[in-house]
Amino acid sequence: MNAPSAIRRSSNRVLDASLREYLQTNADIVTRITKPVRIDDIGALSAQSDQPILFENIVEKPGFRLTDILVKNRRSQARALGVEPKDYLKTLAYRLRQPPRGFKNVKSGPVKEVIKLGADADWTQLPIPFHTDKDGAPYVTAMNIIKDPETGFYNSCHAGTHAVGPRRGLVSFVTPHSHVIMRKYRDMGAEYMPIAFVMGVPPAYEIMANFSGLHMDSWGEMEMVGTIMDRDVEMVPCETLDLTVPAEAEIVVEGRIKLNGRTRVGEVTSPSMYHLPHFEELPEVEITAITMRGDRPIYRNHQTTPATDHQPLPRLCHEAVLYNRLTEIGLNVKDVRFPTWGAALSCILQVTVPREGFMNDALMTTMGAPWLNTKIVVAVSPDTDVDDPADVYHAIATRCDPSRDVIIVNNTRGSPYDPSAKPLEGHYPWRVVGKMGIDATAKSRHDPADFERAWPRNWGKVKLEDYL
Numbered sequence: 077m078n079a080p081s082a083i084r085r086s087s088n089r090v091l092d093a094s095l096r097e098y099l100q101t102n103a104d105i106v107t108r109i110t111k112p113v114r115i116d117d118i119g120a121l122s123a124q125s126d127q128p129i130l131f132e133n134i135v136e137k138p139g140f141r142l143t144d145i146l147v148k149n150r151r152s153q154a155r156a157l158g159v160e161p162k163d164y165l166k167t168l169a170y171r172l173r174q175p176p177r178g179f180k181n182v183k184s185g186p187v188k189e190v191i192k193l194g195a196d197a198d199w200t201q202l203p204i205p206f207h208t209d210k211d212g213a214p215y216v217t218a219m220n221i222i223k224d225p226e227t228g229f230y231n232s233c234h235a236g237t238h239a240v241g242p243r244r245g246l247v248s249f250v251t252p253h254s255h256v257i258m259r260k261y262r263d264m265g266a267e268y269m270p271i272a273f274v275m276g277v278p279p280a281y282e283i284m285a286n287f288s289g290l291h292m293d294s295w296g297e298m299e300m301v302g303t304i305m306d307r308d309v310e311m312v313p314c315e316t317l318d319l320t321v322p323a324e325a326e327i328v329v330e331g332r333i334k335l336n337g338r339t340r341v342g343e344v345t346s347p348s349m350y351h352l353p354h355f356e357e358l359p360e361v362e363i364t365a366i367t368m369r370g371d372r373p374i375y376r377n378h379q380t381t382p383a384t385d386h387q388p389l390p391r392l393c394h395e396a397v398l399y400n401r402l403t404e405i406g407l408n409v410k411d412v413r414f415p416t417w418g419a420a421l422s423c424i425l426q427v428t429v430p431r432e433g434f435m436n437d438a439l440m441t442t443m444g445a446p447w448l449n450t451k452i453v454v455a456v457s458p459d460t461d462v463d464d465p466a467d468v469y470h471a472i473a474t475r476c477d478p479s480r481d482v483i484i485v486n487n488t489r490g491s492p493y494d495p496s497a498k499p500l501e502g503h504y505p506w507r508v509v510g511k512m513g514i515d516a517t518a519k520s521r522h523d524p525a526d527f528e529r530a531w532p533r534n535w536g537k538v539k540l541e542d543y544l
């Protein structure tokens with residue numbers, strides 16, 4: 077385990093306060109598209125990029141820019157925390173164990189340069205794309221902030237919203253905390269719950285906003301943003317709601333959720349890349365204000381499919397929480413990864429274990445995680461490349477004896493996004509499914525020389541492209 081001082085030394089950069097500064101600081105990994113792009117092509121183009129992409133010329137929305145793919149791989153995730161890739165996971169894990177830094181409340185900020193109220197607060201003016209052909213409306217993927225009326229803590233999540241009209245949306249609240257907080261407002265006799273849709277903040281905000289775990293009685297995700305960024309976060313009051321929002325955001329849409337009545341919406345796109353669940357009953361939001369920057373505000377999209385931020389982003393804090401739990405058992409954890417290509421249903425542990433017996437505990441700990449993303453857990457050794465599906469598959473094929481290195485558990489909580497899980501009658505959209513843990517590490521019960529890989533002479537040193 078690293079000493080806290082070592083962790084602090086690894087945070088060698090002060091993070092940028094705003095997304096536009098962040099994209100500038102990290103220009104070396106940002107793909108800038110200056111050619112005109114139609115909004116219907118943005119999703120398909122974004123999803124071909126592995127690194128942050130910025131569209132500067134959107135045919136239908138000339139006043140806006142749009143960015144996506146901010147945190148798809150470890151290189152860009154590490155930039156989000158201002159550390160080297162090798163320090164990324166342990167830094168996030170360490171910072172999540174720290175107390176909340178809270179906010180710095182300020183009177184105004186760049187997000188107030190343009191203020192649209194009443195009928196002018198029309199969010200169909202924003203560059204909101206359709207994500208798949210089955211989307212019934214443009215799909216907003218903002219960071220949503222709601223305030224717990226009992227504690228005052230700021231809970232945030234990234235549930236998508238169908239922009240079904242100029243001032244109307246249907247919010248796909250998938251997180252349990254959103255439902256708990258809505259219930260609190262309802263129990264207080266309120267008809268509406270204030271909500272802010274925040275578009276265009278540094279990616280660390282979004283990593284934290286996707287936290288899921290025990291926290292509601294001690295902080296909200298927003299109070300932890302400054303903690304994981306290791307810097308102050310400024311918040312400004314909303315125009316029409318009793319809520320504060322990030323002063324440096326590009327765009328904020330204010331709204332109020334109707335606490336009574338739901339509307340059926342079909343065919344959402346899950347992180348498993350299927351149209352599951354096939355329908356949801358969603359609460360309606362009425363837009364009350366839009367505030368934004370004056371100079372070509374950057375809309376933040378999260379293209380939902382195929383392999384985009386949609387798979388890793390909601391699971392980055394899960395990786396850090398698992399890092400802490402596995403380290404606590406006594407494993408040396410090199411990496412924990414919900415791979416983008418794993419349909420948000422599988423997890424890779426890259427570990428070394430002190431002696432026999434540890435591996436099954438590590439697999440069970442991960443399989444028994446609070447979230448529904450650990451149906452298949454694969455443990456590999458440090459010499460397996462977790463960024464390469466072929467290398468992970470090779471480890472499964474060569475380092476796992478299915479008769480002794482696989483654990484299968486029946487009848488556990490399944491993901492509503494998993495078509496193989498059995499739908500539970502009377503509990504839509506919940507399902508049950510089994511889980512599998514696969515130990516594909518090099519085995520201490522064998523001669524270590526058996527697991528040495530054979531490579532060509534000068535492998536990794538000479539590149540074919542240099543000879544073309």
Ligand SMILES: [Mn+2]
Nearest residue numbers: 231232253287
């Ligand atoms: Mn929460």
